[in-house]
Amino acid sequence: MAAIPDPSEAAARLAEQGAVPQAYALLTRAVDDGDAGAAATLAGWRMAGTLVRRDLAAARDLYGRAAALGADAAVPVHIALLANGAGGSGRDWPRAYALLRQRAAKDALARRQIELLDAMALDDNGDPVAAPAIASLPAAAGMWRSPAFLTPAECLHLADSAAPTLQPASVVDPRTGALVQHPVRRAHATSFPFVAEDMVIHAINRRIAAATRLPVANGEPLQVLGYGTGHEYRLHSDALPAGEANQRVSTVLIVLQDGFTGGETAFPQLGWQWRGRLGEALHFPSLDPAGRADGRMVHAGLPVGAGVKLIASRWIRAAPLDLTGPPGRPF
Incomplete structure (x- = not known):
């Protein structure tokens, strides 16, 4: 047969x-x-x-x-x-939480997510009940830090979630807009697009949205970046090439792992550097009041002296990302 x-x-x-x-x-x-x-x-x-x-x-x-x-x-x-x-x-x-709890009965990763979610102060829609505490920085307007933005357990979850897919990082080619590998950025990276964004990661993204006071839909996928000994990200701006219809307006960085030396985020024109501690977040704008790339925010991830620097990064756009997909499909 x-x-x-x-x-x-x-x-x-x-x-x-x-x-x-x-x-x-x-x-x-x-x-x-x-x-x-x-x-x-x-x-x-x-x-x-x-x-x-x-x-x-x-x-x-x-x-x-x-x-x-x-x-x-x-x-x-x-x-x-x-x-x-x-x-x-x-x-x-x-409904998502109910399904995750049901799955937790037989899946260790789901149980871990439930434990992390239950430890967060969230409302019924998954939003933080209070915006994270932030402290403005004197270096420049719009810059702030939040010393306990993530708990150690949340940092570990992001690190563990990223580990299987970390690969050599890319940069945006200013001529073509394409992602390319370049010596300016020696690191490993991965990201969590919406289809791979578990409930813990999404809750963290909503926390970032609450802190930046911008809609969660304006954020690019959360990234995790790993810098080993000697790795660095040379001077660059997080703003996209001029003419981009939906510009990046700011960046949030979060320290996920301690125990490394060097690796500070340096802003030479401001004469200021940030190292951060485990779970600490830094926010800085990318644009000036006229909507142009702010030259003062050109920054570098200095070389790591020893250990591994692991950080989360989320770029925030001026408007929600377009997820409509290719046009013209008939059905």
């Missing part, structure tokens, strides 16, 4: 041949028939927006359908999309 073809594999072959409508129809039928793999595949298509129109709300629901049908890998993605409501797809923090 001939084997029944897997719907996801059959759809992939059809898509490779350019028969996207037929592939889409095949997956839709398979989802209706209760195929978990088809639901996860179609969710990925809806998320990517390359074969079919990006629809983050539909992707969230399809990941939930896949999870309910037994696709375990779909559960964290469904929870993330419920918690963050990426792209205006609608947030349901209580």
Whole structure:
């Protein structure tokens, strides 16, 4: 007896041949028939927006359908999309929390997230009940520090979450806008886009939003940066090339690991440096009052003398990021 073809594999072959409508129809039928793999595949298509129109709300629901049908890998993605409501797809923090707690009964990482979330002072929507305490810095207007922005346990969670995917860091090429590797930045980096943003990371992003008084949707994905001995980030501005429609307005840095020497963040034109302690955050603007790159905020991550400098970084834009995906897909 001939084997029944897997719907996801059959759809992939059809898509490779350019028969996207037929592939889409095949997956839709398979989802209706209760195929978990088809639901996860179609969710990925809806998320990517390359074969079919990006629809983050539909992707969230399809990941939930896949999870309910037994696709375990779909559960964290469904929870993330419920918690963050990426792209205006609608947030349901209580539902995400309930699913995470249910998963915690058999998953150690979920249990750890629940413990961290329960230790945070959050309202029913996952927002901090009070904005973090900040102290303005005399170096320049708009600069502040928050000595206990993250707890040691939260720092450890970010460090552990980042460790498997750290890779050589990139910079924005001012000529093309593309990310490229360059000797100006010798470090390792990873980021947590909305699809991989667990509830703890999203709660931290909402804490950053509360402290900066800008919407959480204005933040680029949280990054974790690792600098080993001799690693550095030479003088640079965090502002994007001139003409960018949605400029970076500020940066938040958070120290995730102590026990290294050197590695200060130096602002030569201000005559000021920041080292920070475990869990401490630094905020500084990127633009001047006229909306141009502020030359005073050109800064460098000085070479690390010994140990590993590990920091979180979040760039804040002037407006929410556009998550609509490629245009022109018919369905």
